[in-house]
Amino acid sequence: MxxxxxxxxxxxxxxxxxxxxxxxxxxxxxxxxxxxxxxxxxxxxxxxxxxxxxxxxxxxxxxxxxxxxxxxxxxxxxxxxxxxxxxxxxxxxxxxxxxxxxxxxxxxxxxxxxxxxxxxxxxxxxxxxxxxxxxxxxxxxxxxxxxxxxxxxxxxxxxxxxxxxxxxxxxxxxxxxxxxxxxxxxxxxxxxxxxxxxxxxxxxxxxxxxxxxxxxxxxxxxxxxxxxxxxxxxxxxxxxxxxxxxxGTIDPDYIPDVSKKRIRIDQGDCEGCGACITRCPNKAIFRNGNGLAQVDPSICLTCGYCAPVCPVRAIIMF
Missing domain, CATH: 3.20.20.100 (NADP-dependent oxidoreductase domain)
Incomplete structure (x- = not known):
């Protein structure tokens, strides 16, 4: 390389x-x-x-x-x-x-x-x-x-x-x-x-x-x-x-499988502003006992709509 x-x-x-x-x-x-x-x-x-x-x-x-x-x-x-x-x-x-x-x-x-x-x-x-x-x-x-x-x-x-x-x-x-x-x-x-x-x-x-x-x-x-x-x-x-x-040898049509990836919120970065909670269309994000945002994976749609509104990039997917 x-x-x-x-x-x-x-x-x-x-x-x-x-x-x-x-x-x-x-x-x-x-x-x-x-x-x-x-x-x-x-x-x-x-x-x-x-x-x-x-x-x-x-x-x-x-x-x-x-x-x-x-x-x-x-x-x-x-x-x-x-x-x-x-x-x-x-x-x-x-x-x-x-x-x-x-x-x-x-x-x-x-x-x-x-x-x-x-x-x-x-x-x-x-x-x-x-x-x-x-x-x-x-x-x-x-x-x-x-x-x-x-x-x-x-x-x-x-x-x-x-x-x-x-x-x-x-x-x-x-x-x-x-x-x-x-x-x-x-x-x-x-x-x-x-x-x-x-x-x-x-x-x-x-x-x-x-x-x-x-x-x-x-x-x-x-x-x-x-x-x-x-x-x-x-x-x-x-x-x-x-x-x-x-x-330069990758398949030009390559799309990774992201089906097993999940939305998570880094508790060290989250500032508890609530913007993601308001934006989530499925009400899958809530405030935990520390007052920070947390995702309920059982109802999360993995749509990613929450990520753009986070001011500190605490929302990640892996």
């Missing part, structure tokens, strides 16, 4: 990366050995780019996949922390738990509109200094917000942008409201022109667009400035299909 340079970082990545969140305890919750086997299979098939995060608790999968392995993939991790000391702990934790001497990319995780950037000044300063010390090769942010992506293009220390984008604009935010794919695409291109490496998340809108497999991938792949697309995998078969896609 051909590799592309990630902006001006000097880091080379495959056009498809492996989002390790999928195998972890908030989604498929695979046993470590099983999840690591899927990871290692992806490495064997040529994928060299892995994305994880402190919040995902998936470092053990990566460590196991790389144990006694000849592969040295590019690894990106992220932290939601605000302060210098918290970020310092997060970096050291990642290095220790994945048994690494350095980590290729480390990001501020899910930066939202101002004042979130300013509130995380301590964590950002830690990343800048960690790069100077050689603990991290490249630094940047992940975000669902157009306004944040736009701002990053003008910040010299930002090496990498990891934005959310898909052909239905699912989960894209701007300020306190929704953003559009056109706005995010323009921000991505501006970052690329500024020399930032860009790899995209949620091409399938948290799984809700998987039924439009080729359309979803083609849209993001063809955006000016996108160097790689991060995709979550749960099986070797899914890896095989994405490799075929990347190499």
């Amino acid at each position: 051909k590799k592309k340079k990630l902006g001006n970082t000097g880091i080379e990545v495959t056009p498809i990366g492996f989002g390790v969140l999928t195998v972890g305890n908030t989604q498929l919750n695979l046993p470590v050995e099983e999840g690591a086997n899927v990871l290692r299979y992806a490495l064997e098939k040529g994928i060299n780019f892995l994305d994880t995060a402190q919040y995902y608790e998936t470092y053990p999968y990566i460590r196991q996949a790389l144990k006694d392995s000849p592969y040295k993939p590019v690894i990106c991790s992220k932290s939601l922390d605000l302060t210098y000391s918290q970020m310092e702990f997060a970096i050291n934790e990642a290095l220790e738990e994945m048994d690494l001497a350095y980590i290729d990319i480390f990001l501020l995780h899910e930066v939202r509109q101002d004042p979130d950037w300013d509130d995380r000044a301590g964590a950002w300063r830690c990343l800048v200094e960690a790069k100077e010390k050689g603990l991290v090769k490249a630094i940047g942010v992940s975000t669902h917000h157009v306004d944040v992506a736009e701002k990053m293009a003008a910040i010299p220390e930002v090496d990498v942008l990891f934005p959310l984008i898909n052909f239905k604009s699912l989960g894209i935010r701007k300020g306190d409201g929704p953003g559009t794919k056109e706005e995010m695409a323009a921000a991505i291109e501006a970052n690329a022109r500024a020399g930032k490496g860009v790899f995209a998340m949620k091409a399938f809108g948290g799984g809700n667009l998987t039924g439009s497999y080729l359309e979803a991938l083609d849209y993001v792949r063809d955006l000016p400035g996108v160097d790689s697309i991060m995709i979550g995998f749960g099986s070797k078969e899914e890896v095989d299909r994405i490799v075929e896609y990347a190499e």
Whole structure:
């Protein structure tokens, strides 16, 4: 699989990366050995780019996949922390738990509109200094917000942008409201022109667009400035299909079987706004004891009407 340079970082990545969140305890919750086997299979098939995060608790999968392995993939991790000391702990934790001497990319995780950037000044300063010390090769942010992506293009220390984008604009935010794919695409291109490496998340809108497999991938792949697309995998078969896609050998009529996928709401992301409850045509979403939205799978139609109204992209399908 051909590799592309990630902006001006000097880091080379495959056009498809492996989002390790999928195998972890908030989604498929695979046993470590099983999840690591899927990871290692992806490495064997040529994928060299892995994305994880402190919040995902998936470092053990990566460590196991790389144990006694000849592969040295590019690894990106992220932290939601605000302060210098918290970020310092997060970096050291990642290095220790994945048994690494350095980590290729480390990001501020899910930066939202101002004042979130300013509130995380301590964590950002830690990343800048960690790069100077050689603990991290490249630094940047992940975000669902157009306004944040736009701002990053003008910040010299930002090496990498990891934005959310898909052909239905699912989960894209701007300020306190929704953003559009056109706005995010323009921000991505501006970052690329500024020399930032860009790899995209949620091409399938948290799984809700998987039924439009080729359309979803083609849209993001063809955006000016996108160097790689991060995709979550749960099986070797899914890896095989994405490799075929990347190499141009996939059946042009391919449509994945999504009949066994179910709508779920990530309890760590849900803010309890109730928008999905109002939108659900079959009254399959309710507030649980924690005041958060939850799906009753026995009556859910898997129509996906709820996903576009969620302001924080907490609604996923797998």
